[in-house]
Amino acid sequence: MTEPTPKTLTLPAIPVREMVLLPGARVPFMVARSASVRTLELGIKLGDHLVLLGQRNPKEDQPKQESLHAIGALALVESLIEVADGHYRLGVLGVARVRLGRYLDDGDVVKAEVEVLAEPAAAGEAALREAFHGAVERFLARSPEAAGSFVLDPDMALGQAVDAAAAALLPDVRDKQAVLDQAEIEPRLHTFLKILETLAARSQADKAGEMDALVKEHKAFVLGEKMRGLPDGRKDEIAQLRERVLKAEMGDEAEAKALEELDRLEAMPPQSAEATVSRTYVDWLLALPWRKTADDRLDLDEAERILDEDHAGLEKVKARILEHLAVMRRLRDLGSGALRGPILCLVGPPGVGKTSLARSIARALNRPFLRFSLGGVRDESEIRGHRRTYIGSMPGRIISLLKKGGVRNPLILLDEIDKMGSDWRGDPSSALLEVLDPEQNAAFQDHYLDVGFDLSQVLFLATANVRHQIPLPLDDRLEIIELSSYTLGEKKAIATRHLVPRALERHGMGGLGVAFEEGALEDLIQAYTKEAGVRQLERELSAVLRKLARQTLQDGEGPFDPVVTRARLPELLGPERFLEKPLGPEPPPGVVNGLAWTPTGGDLLTIEAARLPGKGTLRLTGKLGEVMQESANLALSYVRMRAEALGLEPGFLETTDLHVHLPEGAIPKDGPSAGITLAMALISALTGIPARGDVAMTGELTLRGMVLPIGGLKEKLLAAHRMGCRSAIIPAGNARHLGELPAEVREQLEIHLVERMDEVLPLALSRMP
Numbered sequence: 001m002t003e004p005t006p007k008t009l010t011l012p013a014i015p016v017r018e019m020v021l022l023p024g025a026r027v028p029f030m031v032a033r034s035a036s037v038r039t040l041e042l043g044i045k046l047g048d049h050l051v052l053l054g055q056r057n058p059k060e061d062q063p064k065q066e067s068l069h070a071i072g073a074l075a076l077v078e079s080l081i082e083v084a085d086g087h088y089r090l091g092v093l094g095v096a097r098v099r100l101g102r103y104l105d106d107g108d109v110v111k112a113e114v115e116v117l118a119e120p121a122a123a124g125e126a127a128l129r130e131a132f133h134g135a136v137e138r139f140l141a142r143s144p145e146a147a148g149s150f151v152l153d154p155d156m157a158l159g160q161a162v163d164a165a166a167a168a169l170l171p172d173v174r175d176k177q178a179v180l181d182q183a184e185i186e187p188r189l190h191t192f193l194k195i196l197e198t199l200a201a202r203s204q205a206d207k208a209g210e211m212d213a214l215v216k217e218h219k220a221f222v223l224g225e226k227m228r229g230l231p232d233g234r235k236d237e238i239a240q241l242r243e244r245v246l247k248a249e250m251g252d253e254a255e256a257k258a259l260e261e262l263d264r265l266e267a268m269p270p271q272s273a274e275a276t277v278s279r280t281y282v283d284w285l286l287a288l289p290w291r292k293t294a295d296d297r298l299d300l301d302e303a304e305r306i307l308d309e310d311h312a313g314l315e316k317v318k319a320r321i322l323e324h325l326a327v328m329r330r331l332r333d334l335g336s337g338a339l340r341g342p343i344l345c346l347v348g349p350p351g352v353g354k355t356s357l358a359r360s361i362a363r364a365l366n367r368p369f370l371r372f373s374l375g376g377v378r379d380e381s382e383i384r385g386h387r388r389t390y391i392g393s394m395p396g397r398i399i400s401l402l403k404k405g406g407v408r409n410p411l412i413l414l415d416e417i418d419k420m421g422s423d424w425r426g427d428p429s430s431a432l433l434e435v436l437d438p439e440q441n442a443a444f445q446d447h448y449l450d451v452g453f454d455l456s457q458v459l460f461l462a463t464a465n466v467r468h469q470i471p472l473p474l475d476d477r478l479e480i481i482e483l484s485s486y487t488l489g490e491k492k493a494i495a496t497r498h499l500v501p502r503a504l505e506r507h508g509m510g511g512l513g514v515a516f517e518e519g520a521l522e523d524l525i526q527a528y529t530k531e532a533g534v535r536q537l538e539r540e541l542s543a544v545l546r547k548l549a550r551q552t553l554q555d556g557e558g559p560f561d562p563v564v565t566r567a568r569l570p571e572l573l574g575p576e577r578f579l580e581k582p583l584g585p586e587p588p589p590g591v592v593n594g595l596a597w598t599p600t601g602g603d604l605l606t607i608e609a610a611r612l613p614g615k616g617t618l619r620l621t622g623k624l625g626e627v628m629q630e631s632a633n634l635a636l637s638y639v640r641m642r643a644e645a646l647g648l649e650p651g652f653l654e655t656t657d658l659h660v661h662l663p664e665g666a667i668p669k670d671g672p673s674a675g676i677t678l679a680m681a682l683i684s685a686l687t688g689i690p691a692r693g694d695v696a697m698t699g700e701l702t703l704r705g706m707v708l709p710i711g712g713l714k715e716k717l718l719a720a721h722r723m724g725c726r727s728a729i730i731p732a733g734n735a736r737h738l739g740e741l742p743a744e745v746r747e748q749l750e751i752h753l754v755e756r757m758d759e760v761l762p763l764a765l766s767r768m769p
């Protein structure tokens with residue numbers, strides 16, 4: 001009979017201390033040493049084989065071949081988890097014994113040339129088997145605590161059974177290594193039995209007295225294994241955690257806290273709730289990017305290119321952003337560190353690109369983009385975390401985001417800063433102030449972490465829909481950049497340059513020649529969406545492409561037509577949804593176009609007034625706020641004062657009731673800016689002269705008939721233009737805001753500036769009384 005030739009392999013190798021893997025056993029363990037991590041990262045993946053070699057001296061950091069045991073284990077990688085940067089938890093299954101030939105550590109993947117030792121066939125087994133079973137059973141009967149989940153399998157081959165028992169019952173790594181060292185079955189069994197005898201004798205001695213360290217160790221080992229499948233892994237784990245803490249460069253304060261916590265952890269029963277709390281805390285400290293920074297590019301030309309690539313238009317906004325970046329760059333070049341100036345806050349209606357601009361800035365700077373949505377945050381602890389006094393407490397969102405970003409200089413977008421609430425649990429805006437304050441944020445205090453974390457390298461940006469709802473102290477720290485609604489022309493440009501190509505790609509429709517005719521885009525914008533931004537437009541484009549995608553695969557009538565025309569829209573999207581037209585050329589008397597500002601952009605606000613028989617009562621419906629009710633009363637007083645000039649019969653109110661209604665009656669409306677519109681509606685109703693349907697107006701009215709400036713002019717005029725009004729009447733005091741209007745609007749909308757109500761009449765009425 002010829003001996004089978006031994007099998008020699010060269011495999012990635014990891015030296016291990018305080019653990020031994022026996023064939024057939026499953027062991028999880030931590031890998032943190034740099035050479036081993038390198039080997040893992042470069043040379044090992046799930047399902048691979050590697051060699052584990054026991055170290056004679058656990059204190060040695062970079063063992064040489066001489067300090068490794070000659071017999072090791074061939075292991076199969078069953079799980080591989082990166083628990084923190086550069087720290088892995090590896091789950092392995094022992095496959096066979098190996099004899100080390102050469103150990104090669106040349107700075108790359110550590111390798112070992114090994115001979116795989118086949119399990120010898122057993123001879124004269126019966127007697128040996130009996131000895132083994134008898135000894136194990138006696139041992140278990142005397143020391144049941146040592147058994148853990150171990151049960152003797154009567155069907156297992158003897159050599160494997162010895163390995164399994166050694167893996168489960170021998171707490172000491174040296175003992176396990178002694179069993180591993182024995183490739184032949186008989187010597188293996190003898191070694192094992194001898195160790196077992198010593199163990200049994202010791203435990204016998206202890207039974208008389210107190211439970212001694214050995215049993216405790218057994219118990220810990222058994223419990224540990226039950227809890228987390230870690231045989232003698234716990235000590236190892238804490239030692240490794242300590243090592244990681246020392247390497248993490250988290251700063252003196254945090255390091256001291258972490259080490260202190262590990263001391264406590266060591267003294268706790270591993271499965272206790274406190275141990276979990278402690279362990280989670282240390283994990284948090286280890287997972288934070290104390291030192292790691294993203295390599296910040298800050299190349300202005302590149303930033304400009306990226307901003308232009310991602311967004312059409314928005315020239316002023318982009319210019320302001322680039323100025324901000326330029327200052328950051330100058331400060332960095334001068335070595336004065338982070339920008340301490342105000343935080344940029346993009347304010348504007350939904351869907352105009354605030355979030356996506358912030359995303360582009362992060363891309364331009366090569367920093368991770370992290371979003372903190374503040375909408376509905378009303379509790380300080382969401383920002384600062386909960387104190388670590390109970391299970392389940394967590395750091396606040398800022399610290400969680402930093403962990404997620406993995407670097408200490410990400411871009412954090414504080415989204416919807418105007419939607420933050422506050423209540424008895426504390427005011428989140430004051431916590432946020434601390435986050436943003438350069439004097440304080442170098443040592444930001446999270447309640448859970450309980451040690452300062454440096455936020456000074458983070459680039460904060462904010463967004464809001466409505467400026468006046470931003471808490472004042474915060475507003476003070478912000479530099480507001482306003483974005484306004486898009487005009488039809490701008491929406492068309494955004495759709496053509498960005499939304500359509502993006503949607504084509506997302507729906508797998510590129511390369512089919514799909515195109516939108518200009519008229520179709522116009523109709524899509526005007527008849528199927530009603531919004532300041534382009535979000536709904538994006539959705540409608542998707543809806544069209546979904547329909548087309550189906551048509552490419554299921555031919556209905558005729559071949560696939562890739563061109564979307566105006567005429568095809570009803571077929572693709574159903575009937576038109578919005579008919580954004582002002583009132584007809586001559587609406588009924590009493591109906592007038594006003595202009596409103598809302599957080600979602602400007603809007604046309606039609607006011608209706610009717611004259612009814614009665615005795616001088618003014619009824620107001622349509623959810624008018626207090627200020628608007630007052631303006632309606634004031635408008636009526638103005639009309640009464642001017643009754644004669646308006647050709648109204650004296651005492652007209654004695655026989656007349658007036659009813660003013662603002663449609664979309666369920667939506668609350670308020671503010672003084674509808675003053676002149678209310679007055680016009682009353683005048684039109686009382687005189688019976690219709691107002692001009694293509695004129696819209698806004699302005700506050702005083703008793704003396706003066707027209708005072710109002711807010712939100714730009715949005716209101718954009719709405720008038722969008723709705724197809726021919727002209728708009730606005731207070732002369734708002735003239736300075738006209739420069740903000742896009743050229744398209746200035747050209748197409750005739751704007752009348754008025755100082756007095758008298759000037760409004762000839763502009764708004766179809767004829768004079």
Ligand SMILES: Nc1ncnc2c1ncn2[C@@H]1O[C@H](COP(=O)(O)OP(=O)(O)OP(=O)(O)O)[C@@H](O)[C@H]1O
Nearest residue numbers: 310311312350351352353354355356494498534535
């Ligand atoms: N000028 C633009 N150029 C290209 N795409 C744009 C432009 N403006 C908006 N978009 C696109 O419109 C979509 C909506 O924008 P985004 O989510 O940034 O809106 P937002 O202003 O942050 O809204 P919200 O206030 O609701 O958060 C995005 O897909 C964005 O890329």
